[in-house]
Amino acid sequence: MIRFDAVSKNYPNGTTAVDDLSLELAEGGITVLVGPSGCGKTTTLRMVNRMVEPTAGTVSLRGRDIRDVAAPELRRGIGYVIQHAGLFPHRTVLDNIATVPLLLGWGRKKARARAAELLELVGLPAGMAKRYPYQLSGGQQQRVGVARALGADPPVLLMDEPFSAVDPIVRAELQTELIRLQKELRKTIVFVTHDIDEAIKLGDNIAVFRTGGRLAQFDSPERLLADPADDFVAGFVGQDRGIRRLSFVDAAELPLREGRVLSAATPVARARAVDEPWVLVVDGDRRPLGWAAVGGLPDEGTLADAVLAPLGHTFSLAGDSARAALDAALLSPSRLAVGVDAQGKVVGVADAYELSAATSGPEKDGPSTSAAPSGEVGKQGPPVHEAGEKR
Amino acid sequence: MRDGEPLVRWAWIGDHVDELAHYTGVHLRLGLLPVLLGLLISIPLGILCHRWRWAYPPTLTAANILYSIPSLALFMIFVRYTGLTERTVMIPLTLYTLSVLIPNVVDGLAAVPDPVRQAATAMGFSTVRRVVQVELPIAVPVVVAGVRVAAVSSISLVAVGQLIGQGGLGYYITRGLQLDFPTPIITATVLIMLLALVTDALLVLAQRLLTPWARGKGAAA
Numbered sequence: 091m092i093r094f095d096a097v098s099k100n101y102p103n104g105t106t107a108v109d110d111l112s113l114e115l116a117e118g119g120i121t122v123l124v125g126p127s128g129c130g131k132t133t134t135l136r137m138v139n140r141m142v143e144p145t146a147g148t149v150s151l152r153g154r155d156i157r158d159v160a161a162p163e164l165r166r167g168i169g170y171v172i173q174h175a176g177l178f179p180h181r182t183v184l185d186n187i188a189t190v191p192l193l194l195g196w197g198r199k200k201a202r203a204r205a206a207e208l209l210e211l212v213g214l215p216a217g218m219a220k221r222y223p224y225q226l227s228g229g230q231q232q233r234v235g236v237a238r239a240l241g242a243d244p245p246v247l248l249m250d251e252p253f254s255a256v257d258p259i260v261r262a263e264l265q266t267e268l269i270r271l272q273k274e275l276r277k278t279i280v281f282v283t284h285d286i287d288e289a290i291k292l293g294d295n296i297a298v299f300r301t302g303g304r305l306a307q308f309d310s311p312e313r314l315l316a317d318p319a320d321d322f323v324a325g326f327v328g329q330d331r332g333i334r335r336l337s338f339v340d341a342a343e344l345p346l347r348e349g350r351v352l353s354a355a356t357p358v359a360r361a362r363a364v365d366e367p368w369v370l371v372v373d374g375d376r377r378p379l380g381w382a383a384v385g386g387l388p389d390e391g392t393l394a395d396a397v398l399a400p401l402g403h404t405f406s407l408a409g410d411s412a413r414a415a416l417d418a419a420l421l422s423p424s425r426l427a428v429g430v431d432a433q434g435k436v437v438g439v440a441d442a443y444e445l446s447a448a449t450s451g452p453e454k455d456g457p458s459t460s461a462a463p464s465g466e467v468g469k470q471g472p473p474v475h476e477a478g479e480k481r
Numbered sequence: 482m483r484d485g486e487p488l489v490r491w492a493w494i495g496d497h498v499d500e501l502a503h504y505t506g507v508h509l510r511l512g513l514l515p516v517l518l519g520l521l522i523s524i525p526l527g528i529l530c531h532r533w534r535w536a537y538p539p540t541l542t543a544a545n546i547l548y549s550i551p552s553l554a555l556f557m558i559f560v561r562y563t564g565l566t567e568r569t570v571m572i573p574l575t576l577y578t579l580s581v582l583i584p585n586v587v588d589g590l591a592a593v594p595d596p597v598r599q600a601a602t603a604m605g606f607s608t609v610r611r612v613v614q615v616e617l618p619i620a621v622p623v624v625v626a627g628v629r630v631a632a633v634s635s636i637s638l639v640a641v642g643q644l645i646g647q648g649g650l651g652y653y654i655t656r657g658l659q660l661d662f663p664t665p666i667i668t669a670t671v672l673i674m675l676l677a678l679v680t681d682a683l684l685v686l687a688q689r690l691l692t693p694w695a696r697g698k699g700a701a702a
Contacts, residue, residue, distance in 0.1 A: 139603055166605035176600030180618045180694045189604050222694040238604070248603075 091117035091278050092138055092246065097147030099133050099303070107133040108144070108303035115295070117245075120272060120279040122293035124286055125326070130303030131282045135248050138280060139168045151246065166190055169239030169247040169277075173255050175231040177223040183234050184209065184219040190241035208237040213267060229260035236268070240275070249281045253288070265291055286327055290315070290334060298323050312338045336446075339412035341405050344445060346429050346438025354379060354394040358387050368424035371398055376435040378404060381424045399423040408432035416445050483661060490664045497665075501650075505672060507567075508649025512636035513680070515571045519578030519631060520624075526579075527586025528612060537587060541580075548580040552641050560645055570642035577638065578631040585627025589620025622695050625688040632684060633677045640673060 092115040099108040108130040115121045123131040136142040137149050140161045149156050156164055177186050184205045185192075191201035209219060212233040223231055232252060239247055253261045265288065272279065283289055289296050290311040298306045298314065300322050307319040315335040318324040328334075351370045352361055361369050362384055371379045371393045380398030388395050402422040405415040407429050419427035419442040426439040494501070530537035555573035563569045593616045601615045640651030648655070650669040657666035689696075 141599070141603060162605040162607050164605075165603055168603075170600065170603035172596050172600060172603075174594070174596040176594070176596030178597060178601070178615055178619075179594075180615075180621075180692065193605050193610075224694065224696075235600075241604075 091115055091152060092280065093150045093153075094134070094137075095148045095150070097134075097137065097144045097149060099130070099137065099142060100145045106130075106303050107142075108137070111147070111303070111305055113297060113305065113308060115278065115280060117278050118276045119294035120281055120292050122281045122283060122289040122296045123299060124283055124289040124293075124296055125299030125306075126301055127284060129299035129301050131284075131297075131299050132250055133303070134299070135250055135280055135282045138246070138248055139165045139170060166193055166242060167244050167246070169241070169244045171232075171235045171239045171247070171249045171252040173251045175223075175228075175235035175252075177231055177234055177238070179223050181222075182219065183214075183221050183223070183226070186223065186234055187237045187241060189238055190244075194242055204241065205237070208240055209234075211240070211271070212237045227260075228256045229264060232256060232260075232264055233267070236271070245278055247277045247279045249279060251282055251284070254283065254285065261288075268292065287334075290337070298326060333413065333416070336413035336416055337411045341410040341412055341415050341429065342407045344407075344412060344415055344429065344440060346440050347444075348438045350426070350439055351376075351436050352393055354392065356393050358389070358391055358393065358396070361387060361393055368399075368426065369393070370424075370426070370428060370436065370439055371396065372436050378428055378430070378436050381422070381426075401428065404428040404430045404436075406430055406432065407437055412445060415440070416442055419445060486663065488663050489667055493664045494668055501653075501668070501672070504650050504652055504669075505676065508636070508639055508651075508673065509676060509680075511567060511570055511639045511642060511647065511649045512574070512676070513632060515574035516578050516628060516632045516635050518571070518575045519582050520628065522575070523579055523582035523586050524617070524624075527583050527590065530583065530587050531590040541584060544576075544580040544583050547576045552577075552638065553644060556642070556645050565645050565647065567647050569645055570639065570647045574635050574638055578635060581627050581631045581634075582624075585624050586620065589623030590616055592623055593619045618692075621692050622688060625684060625691075629681050629684050632680050636677045636680060637673060640669075 094111045094113040097108060097111045098106065100106050111130075111134060123134055125131050133142050137144050138151070138156070140156060143157075151164075177183075178189070181189075184202055187205035187208050188198075188201035191204050192198070196204070206216065206219060209216060214230060214233055214237075218226070218230070223234070226234065235252065239249075253264045256264065269292065281289075281292055293311050295308065296311055296314050297308045300306045306326075307314060307323045309317075309319075312335065314323070315327060315331045315338075318327055318331075324331075350364060350366055350368070351372055352364070353376075354371050354373055361382065364384070367384055368381050369384060371382050373379055378401050380401050382393055382396040382398055386397065387393075400423070403418050405418045405427055408431060415427045415429065419425060419440065422428070424439075426441050427445065428439050429437045431437050526540060530540050550573075552573050555576070556569055559569045559572050563572070597615065597619065598611070601611045606615065639649045640654060642648040643651035643655050650673050653665035653669035657663060657669075
């Protein structure tokens, strides 16, 4: 789809923004370019729509050298979203979104009709159409920015740190929204960020850049966390990558035990017979009520008579990851995580040890020893093509 | 002033309403056409100065030097080519507006946020289209601020044109001085001030209507 062939960008003052980059980005997926500042990720992004011209190598889009197309024409076919949205302050929300259709000569009526559709698509009320950008919050502006980029339904979307200027709550919302949109639209998205968590959340593939414009690793997020190519990538991915990997394990795959789950009608004596410090008390529909400490149970009666410790949060086997399950275990008074099904009925419980044992693959102690020397990774076949041709 | 002569003889004003209206129209033309012409010159020059920053200091210096030449001297220079016509007054007044308007066009363009310019380029605007459809409209509040200053100063400067017989309402000022008769002097002065104030107010109104998007920023004030 988008292909970089031995691309470099050097500036007259001697700095190298991008150094001999070869990369192939899959069609219909989100590729995240991530790295510290000055690593050339934004330069790489801007070479796709000729905002920056490479000094060496070629960039091609669907097999065609992008230099064969006049820059303005090329750009009208590539959506672009930037950090501060860059909305046109003198145009209404609707006319901002209609920008590219108008440039393409669709005519005002058709362009505005398309813009109204997009406004809805990005989750903004139709009443916002006539407002000006200054009347919008940062998050709303960013949504309009995304809608504007989608104006002429381009197959490719370039996003340059689009969510980094908004507060963390709005950022998380916008990220979720992008994932939802992408499920529907299947665009080829190139997304630049310096935030590895954002990269892992959004990316189908992640290209990690190091200072000096060199590609350090190009892989799926799972592979990046499990097997960083070298110390730089391992350091960049961070100390808690072990825990973050759990995000990619489906909670439905976790082993759960049922023995400690008892209905409120169970006699106290039977709960004692389980011989565990805590039992989970559920109602007739198997909905969780709370934890009963076996040592603190009344002498007789049923579990309904027991004082229950609060449940903490549960995790759902329909949608949550093992990371949520582990978190639930750590926060639970019994140190046991409660797994529920889509209807909220208890399926079983597990402790942190059981959860982690079930999820850990062969994790290496340190950075992979088989990784290529720094800077060579990008040129080699396997990491590039493996990720690029997966689909 | 003669003894017993009042500052304003209202009857004189009543007798001269038609004539005053005529000269007011002439005065407006002499004052505002130069601002319009100045704007037509300043916009392209300002765009060039914004695009090639090295051209800005010499251009601004030239405009300021023009502004520093006394109007009398300029009239005397141009009177040789354009005679005792309105053009001889309007050419210097046009040149005077440049020292206000060019910097305002440049500042207005510089006030276009960089992300906006980048976004426009990335959306596929050609350079010319970007300047005309995005950058200039965003520069309007700053440009209008310059137009207001230029218009007010131009309207009051017109009176000096009376030195070559083309001063709009300035005619009454010299007449009053010659006749030692204050009424026309005061009437003309007040009318010139009113013209300036009304023009300024209309410009503010025009800008409010032109740039509803700027209201939140106080730029329309």
